[in-house]
Amino acid sequence: MLLAVFLLSLGVGKAVDVYSTSAQRAREDELVHVGSLYREAIKDYYLSAPNGQHRYPLQLEDLLKDSRHLVTRRYLRRLYQDPMTAKMFTPLLSPQGGIWGVASTSSRAPIRAMTPAGVILKQPPAQHYSDWQFVYDGT
Structure with missing residues (x-):
């Protein structure tokens, strides 16, 4: 009976570990997707400047409602x-002024061995999700 309880607890422990890894992998995929949405929204905001005066948004809320044009443009739904x-992403400030990207505040280690496409590393190799930066650099 004691052996059966021991084997059952090992099985449950392994199942919890597999579930935890699977959940983290799903959140990591969501992080890459949402970070890419922010990067594309910042790019669209930057490139759609009237009169060719490119500038980054001063706050993330500017991506929700851009009133620089005759018709209000929205680059993100929310x-x-x-x-x-x-929690909310950390905005990354451009040297020219404004927000040119976002980053996570998580101190967890990434599961992926390779850096996802479109992610700039604060310092390679990435030790934490906070090292992943979703930035549009104006090029």
Whole structure:
């Protein structure tokens, strides 16, 4: 009986570990997707400047409603939360002024061995999700 309880607890422990890894992998995929949405929204905001005066948004809310044009443009439907922390992303400031990207605040280690496409590393190799930066650099 004791052996059966021991084997059952090992099985449950392994199942919990597999579920935890699967859930983290799903949140990691969501982080890449949402980060890419922010990067594309910042790119669209930057490139759609009237009179060719390119500039980055001063705050993330500018991506929701851009009133620089005759017709209001919306680059995001809403401000998305960081899937890893369930908090708002950290805005990354451009040297020219404004926000040119976002980053996670999570200190967890990524599962992926390779850096996802479109992600700039703060310092390679990425030790934490906070090292992943979703930036549009104006090029």
